[in-house]
């Protein structure tokens with residue numbers, strides 16, 4: 036017997052990431068090839084955005100996806116999030132050349148108060164929320180704080196793009212297949228302060244750190260390359276990453292919903308004090324997922340350099356939190 040459709044809300048559905056995301060969700064790449072979906076798409080009420088959304092919906096229809104059980108266009112989060120099981124909060128302004136993501140808080144922060152409240156009011160009580168819109172960690176924090184009737188653990192921020200970028204750099208450095216890299220972690224904020232950590236990573240059981248054996252490369256090449264990859268893409272493309280961001284959103288939600296088989300992935304999640312991070316800070320942690328729940332990988336040794344990196348990214352996140360108090 037076929038499964039009952041689940042409801043997937045996507046905001047910013049007519050934007051660049053939306054265009055790279057929706058067709059893959061509708062084809063079953065996110066929730067499985069046996070899981071029908073109803074897409075609940077949100078765009079701003081502006082006529083141009085709503086028209087663009089209509090065009091995207093026409094294209095979705097023209098794909099005749101067997102798993103697409105319905106598509107809805109919305110301009111109000113209260114209807115877009117009704118009974119939704121999954122919410123991908125993409126809609127918000129991207130940065131341009133020379134900007135830092137934190138500078139977007141002033142323009143984007145308020146979106147997540149409104150949307151957090153709407154999720155609180157109308158979404159499924161088990162909704163899984165992924166915030167992609169930047170600055171993703173603090174926007175996810177705002178949404179979580181604006182939804183006091185939903186479990187805190189339902190709110191997450193996207194660090195999977197950073198995780199995937201780090202894995203790809205390590206594959207290139209070692210000459211090994213990217214899929215063979217295990218136990219990689221990206222701690223903290225989706226910003227240049229993130230700490231991409233391969234100290235525990237392995238390839239076919241061998242230590243990646245030992246294989247590379249070059250701490251200078253770690254500190255002077257790897258960390259800045261991963262940390263500033265978003266800016267490098269904006270400089271090259273004139274637009275922020277879209278296909279790779281959509282791909283990371285699919286990876287994040289698929290792994291959360293369907294499990295990681297013990298493999299470590301990185302998710303931005305609200306801390307419960309793990310690794311000394313204060314409660315509620317939306318922090319990138321290594322996790323494994325099973326049965327629709329994520330679990331932080333515990334017992335990782337944090338050396339002095341790693342602790343310094345973690346402290347730096349934490350300080351940035353607590354400063355961002357202080358800066359949005361007026362929205363909560």
Ligand code: NAD
Pocket residue numbers: 046047048049050051052053077078079084125126127128129130146166167168169170171193194196197225275276277280
């Ligand atoms: P885009 O400008 O192409 O599209 C954004 C869309 O969101 C637009 O269509 C806009 O009309 C819509 N929108 C704006 N406010 C909205 C609201 N309140 N409700 C619903 N829709 C709204 O931008 P994009 O390239 O798709 O990027 C979207 C966001 O994702 C940006 O903030 C970008 O910085 C961020 N991003 C995050 C990551 C990450 O790793 N976390 C990666 C890439 C991009």
Ligand code: LMR
Pocket residue numbers: 129130136169196264265266268275276280
């Ligand atoms: C990215 O990392 O590519 C995105 O967050 C977009 C950006 O502004 O860097």
